[in-house]
Structure formats: structure tokens, C-alpha cells
Amino acid sequence: MRVTPTSGSDSLFLASPTSETLSTMLEQLWSVWLPYLVAAVLLIVLGGWSAATRGRRRSARAGELSGPRWIAPPPAFLVPGISLAVLGWFAVSLTDAVSEGDGLATFDLPVWQWMVDHRDPFRTAVAKVVTEIGSTAAMTIVAALCVAWLLYRRRRGDAAMVAVVGIGAAALVFFAKKLLGRTRPPEEFRLVVETNNSFPSGHALASTAILGIVLVLLVRGGAWGPLWVRIVVPVVIVVFWFSIGISRLYLGVHWSTDVLAGWVSGSAWLILCVTVRRLYRSWSDNRDAGGPAAVQPGVTDTDPDAGRPA
Template sequence: MFQSLRNRIQLSLLIAGLIIAGGLWGFVELSEVARDSDPHAFDMRILLAFRTAGDPSDPIGPSWFEEAVRDITALGGAVVLIYFTAIVIIYLLLVRRWGLAVFAFVSIAGGQLLSSLLKLGIDRPRPELVSHLSQVHTMSFPSGHAMLSAVTYLTLGALLSRAMPNRAATLYVFCVAILTTLMVGMSRLYLGVHWPSDVLAGWCAGFAWATLCWLASQWLGRQDTAPDNI
């Protein structure tokens, strides 16, 4: 039994390491794309695929779908993410899980700071190939919505998974977090405010950071449950 548990822990660490390494590698490769003076063909093809042929100002689909996409993209906005994070942190404080509350704040605030620094470092302008269907005021690379939704929802999912009664419930929490992250990123392409490489880079950085946070939460959990040394 002990050997089986040890193997599961080693497998989890291996998968986490692969996700972090893959995310970092993907981000570095995509940053080279972002630094090019001209947009790549795959960026333009994908962005135009969300618009009516011959009219880059008209998104595909009915008008109600456009409004629905705006609702989805709001799930990755600063106000919504801060709201959900505050709910979880206040709950952790109420149940006296001080360490986890601090961990949640530092992890998500750290992801926000990292996203802002990366935007300043790459300094890529927003796409002008299609009209913007949402107001934007920052640089384009990486997508802050894609990155911060991954950081926030996956980090909160990691914390919530500690209270899940079984593996099925844990899997459900992470699937919802991943699905929400993917939907937010795709919404940024539909609204024409990011190049696809921006969104991919945001996912790469966000998943890598969230995985680091998950590893930290696992270590923190073992520290919480470890017996005191006398």
C-alpha cells in the first residue's frame, strides 16, 4: 500500500513537471512569434475564421451569440476573478485556514503581477486585422484573460479539491476549471482582441503557474497534516 501511494505521488510530480516544462517551452516559442514585425499566417487565418467572409467587422453567428461570448469573456475579467478569489479567501479565513488563505492570495496576485510584467516585456500591439468587439486598454501578448483565468480557476480548483470527498468530485472541479479557462481564451479570439498566439501563450504561462501553485498546495497540505515534532 505504501509503495502504491509512493508511485502515485511520483507520477503526479512527473506529470506536473511535464506541464510546467511544456508550458514554459510553449511560451518561449510563442514569444518569438509575438516579436515578429508581421503577424504569422496561422494567426491571421484563425482570427479571420471567426468573421464573415469578406467582412472582418462582422463576427460569425447570430447577434445573441455575440452577447453570450461577451458574457463568457467576463469570466476572465479582473472584477469577476477578484470576486471569486475574495469569496474563497474569506471562506478560508472564516474556517481558520490562515495558511491556505495567504497561499491563495499570493498565488493569484503573483499570477496577475507576472502577467502584467510579461505584457510590458513583449509589448505587442493588439490585432488590427478585424474590428474589436470589446474594449481593451493593455498590450496584447500574452492574453491576460487566458492566463489569469487559468491561474485563478485552476488554483482555486486545487484548493477546493482538498475538500472533495472522492476522485470523481475532484476530477469534476478540475474539468470545470479547465473548460472555463478554454472558453475564456476562445472568446478573446471571437471578439478580435487577441491573436491566437497571444491566447496560446496565456494558456501556457497560466497552466505552468497554476501547476506550480498546485505543487505548493500539496506541500502545504502535508505540512498542515504533519504531526508536530516534540
């Protein structure tokens, strides 16, 4: 069945898409996304510095360091730095596309139409269950339980990181929605009630950040089950994370670019938090040991509890 939004195509864009309003909002939004790009540049510069001084540090005699003791191997900076640069630029590009109604935003209406055309009672029931489980309230509970468990295991650093990831994700959703003020898809085609703004998707952003940090802690835990469990659990988490975003499109409460922005922003925030934690542990361990950086490429952390199940 072909349907047409009665509110017109303007609902795809900002609530007040005048040139002055768009200019002001884009300037404000840079304050939301720019920190990712700044962090990316800083990490890439530090990665270059680490690579340039690595040979000199290796040739130093035992107990004598010719370079900064806290510096980590180049991949510890370059991989997250490049990732943040790509994700940050993509977030800015999505914001610009949504503001001007071009680029990826041109797919919003066709994707919305396809979702509406392919609704049926079974899919609707599944989508409602998934969206409830993946709600910001549910993700807050997941984060709180994770923090409580980590505190019980005396892993205060990891507990603090989970709390920062959760609080930061909530703040990012709040300010981004307020600054952009994008209108949701037409109300008459929504299958659940939503009252706030559309961009970015809070469900997509929060689930990416929270489930992402849970996955990081599980993988870092090492011996948390047999091989098949270590394969199945991450796959289930990723599939569920993807399903949350799709459910928001199916239920007609978000445009596709809203969900993309949520995934991108949540991933960038997660990478930034994990990287800062990793580098802090590298500096802290070397300050205590007085030796070269202990963090090696491919190791997320050097927490003494890293070998325990998360």
C-alpha cells in the same frame, strides 16, 4: 464576408520589430519565463534524488532515518517538474514565434479572419457575457471570495495559496504585456474596448490560474457532493475556462497565440504554486512528526482540513 485589417500584417507582431528591439525584449522576457524552467530542473533533480534514496530510507529502522526527513516521493517532484519544463519551453517558444512572426504565429491571421467571418448577433451577445464573467476584475472577486471563505473555515494555508496565485497571475500579466508590447488586432474589428497590449491574454491567464486553484481546492475537499456533482462541476469549470479564451478571439481583441500564452503561463504558475505548497506541507508535517514524508503520490496536500468541502 472577407475582411482585411487596414493596419496591415505588422499588427501581428511587435510594435517596434527592429532587430535590436527584438533582441532586448527577448532577453527581458527570459526573466519572465525562465523561473519556470529553473523550477522544473530543480524539481526533476530532487525527484531523481528522492528516487535514488528511497530504498535506503525504507530500510531504515523505526525512528532512524538514513536520508532527509523532508523528502517527498519521486512523483511529487517529477510530475510537476516535467510539466513545468514543457509549459515553460512552450511559453518561450510562443514568445519567440510572436517576436519573429513565424511558428504558431502564422496561424494568428487565419484564426482571426475565421472568427470575424463567423460573427452573428447571438454569438456576439454570448461572447460578451462570457468575457465579462471571465474578466480579470471578476477573477479578482472570485479569488477574494475564496480567500474570505477559507479564512472563515480557518484554512489559512489554502487562503494564502489562493492569494499568492491571484497576485502572481496579475503580476505576470502586467510585466509580460509591458515587456513584449504586442499590438492587438485592428481596432475597427474589435467588438469590445481594450487599451493595453495584447500578449499574453490577461483573461486567459487569470482565469486559468484562479479557476484552476478553485478546482484544486474543490477536488481536494473530497466529500463536497454526490458523484455526479464531482464530475459536472470540474467539467463546467474547464468548459468555461476554455470559453473565456475563445470569447477573446471572437471579439477580436486577441490573437490566438495571446490566448495560448495565457493558458500556458496560467497553468505553469498554478502548478508551481500548488507544488510548493504541497512540498512545504510535506516538510512541515515531517518536521513535527519526525517521520518520513507523509505526502503520497496523487495527494495534493496534507492539510488537516483536506477532508472538508472547500
